[in-house]
Amino acid sequence: MTQPRLDVILNEWERKGPFPLSPQLRELLGPGDHGPGIAALLGEKLRLTPGFGGLEIATTSYVGRVEAGPLRVSVHPKIATTTLTRMLSYVYGFTDLWHAELSATVAVDQHGLQDLLVELLVRELENFWRAGLPKIYRAETDQLDAVRGRICLKDLARQGALTEARISCKFFERTPDWHLNRVLLAGLRMARRICQQPTLARRVERLTRSLNDIEALPTLTHGDVLRARSALTRLTNNAEPALNLIDLLLEGNGLALKGPHELESTSFLFDMNRFFQRFLSRFLHEHIAGVRVADESTIRGLYRPWSGDAVSRKRRPPAPRPDFAVFDSNGALRTYMDAKYRDLWNTSLPPEWLYQLSAYALASPNRSSILLYPTTSSAAQEEGFAVCAPASDKLLGNVVLRPVAIDVLGQLVGSTRSADRKHCAAIAAQLLSSPIAL
Template sequence: MTVVPVMLGEWEELSPSGDSPTRGLSFRREPAARALAADLAESGKLEIRELLNGLAIQSKSFVGTIRLGPLQVTIRPKMTGFPLVALLRYAYGLRNLFLYGQVEMETTDRPFQDLLLSQLSAEAAELLSRGLHRAYRPRHELMASPRGRVNFQRLARTGGVRQSALPCYHHLRLADCLSNQVLVAGLRFGAGLTADLELRARLRRLAAVCGENVTPIRLDYHVFARLEREANRLTRAYEPAFRLTKILYRDAGAGLGREAGGLPVPGFLFDMNRFFQAVLSRFLHENLDGFRVQDEYRLQGMFAYVPGFNPQRRQAPAPRPDFVVFRGGRVAAILDAKYRDLWENALPRDMLYQLALYALSQGGGMRAAILYPTLDPRACEAVIEVREPVHGMGRAQVILRPVVIDELAEMVSLSDPATARRRKEYARHLAFGEK
């Protein structure tokens, strides 16, 4: 089957008109691809519609590559190069290891997952150069030279010493432990996600070296839960590699059906909205001195079923802003991260309605802000007033506050005292609009 490559940016639409590569394409003979397209649209990851003259594609906040029947869709992130790498490292606590040369980092035709895989290979190489973690494992075996503790119960059951070896219980310090098993499994899993032959060979080579005398395992969410339970200071150096492995596993196959053990999907889609929220979460938590930041705080009591009119006995919905900033016991700011450049694009109605509810939940005169990314240094905040429709009195305000990506990436990559003060000032600006 001939594969038709399609390249898109975030929040971009491609129609099947003119010389579009999707003109004349359909999923008529591909029922599995049609079902996958419906699942992607329902989950909000990617919208593909079948029209009379071909396929129309609408990208969202997800980037990566996915294959659907005759179509291979690659969605590129808007931010590239240094800002993307710096913010990825900052959001997920990755080390400042060598990735690409500057020219390779600037290219926009590389799939996004290759950036994560290159960082994973660098993390694995760093761990290998330090020496892999080893853990003590119990062993029961017959030994001619006794080691550890002699198992006298087993010895008594055999009728005493009648052979040249004694049953011993001892511990060996081995590399065959969960940390290395997950590292090797992540490298092997990642090798199947890239079409870059050099990167794939590097991942497989690292997996072969790290996996010597390590029992192979299969990644799943139970393994990641066990890994989190067993984490300690001895495995702290592995944490960046584990985060990358979990991201790659979660978003491979477009993230569809993985938790339920569903069939893998040929592709990888990374949620830039979740990534942007992770960047802001760490930045606000670290730099808002004197305030408490709570992620995804539930606004209790805003909605309630009328007594006697809840036949299904359902719990009342509770809105959950991305960040609520507290000063003492009082709400100082309500913030929501939206990965859409609202300086270049109009504000969608659903975002406006959502933020208006957040603002109104705290009484008259309250404000709620959308934090959105932009590459334009001229971007400044806009304010929308929510008014009482009869008399036109202001009830609340929705603020569109830009986060200049280049400026934020520069601040999180430097550690001098002047930049530290600048980060704290910028955090107050993001939370409260202060200059």
């Protein structure tokens, strides 16, 4: 009997449902004899909540696709393909990959973010291999009809009298079968598995077939990518963007899903919140002036156990780590900042985020903290909350919600034009400016 298919398309931070729950889908969500179910395995990346009314699906900052049995959920980013491509190129150092036809060939709202990353990987590898596959010299020892390299005298002495017209030689063979090319081949095979667009899949297959002389890695891990990246030289350094893309695909593809009866399933979920933080980090470091920004600087001493309390001394107090700490030109701490990938101008503010920023404000010398969030709304304005002591109504601190015009910024980054770089410097100064007292 054919299982009824549930195909749901959402944007990030969106909720849909309830959807009808078939017995097969209920078994897939778990828990059951087959394990905890995909609802528990996905966790906060994609919230699947079965109930009496049906299945509720809620997305977070992760975008991509989850497909298992009768269930297929696609989560699309709200950022336009052109902007997102420029941001990816800017953060991860890709070559000039933007072309006018890219938004037509890979529409993120149709094929998903994974296909955009696969398209970028294909373009990077085509550029990298245009001059031919990089090769290395590998030491080989073999019985040869003619002398090549050096004669292996020890082998010759052990052999004694010559019985055939062949001699043992040690020589160096130039070969494309080495670790870097093996990682790139494994990345292409992984890209083919998660690719959805047929024409793009055929391009990946053509590239894969051109690497028949390379031995495939049994599995691909982040350690393999790190080893390939650390061995890059002046001649192979332009392979780094492709390795960065493979790392991204591997990171998003790292979720292993198992359903009943070893059900085949695939998933690719990309953390836009982490990407947004990396994007802001590079942007601020590149365009700030007169201040210093430190990434993920730990706040020490915010919590400490009571003196003399033997029980409390056994516990290690937490040390919060905001995304950014801002220091003035003299090295003195000014304030703490956090980046959250959610358009707070058009959606609600989660209470736990406000609690988190309130703690950062209490730890800041100016008693203020800033939350940076992306928005596509031209009407978005800075907002703020006063942190007060309810009993005395005393002002304890300020929490500022500061929008980042992501469409504008995404088109400016990476530009070499003087006017665009001045505009970026002005935006960076505005994002780091001291909050207006409430």
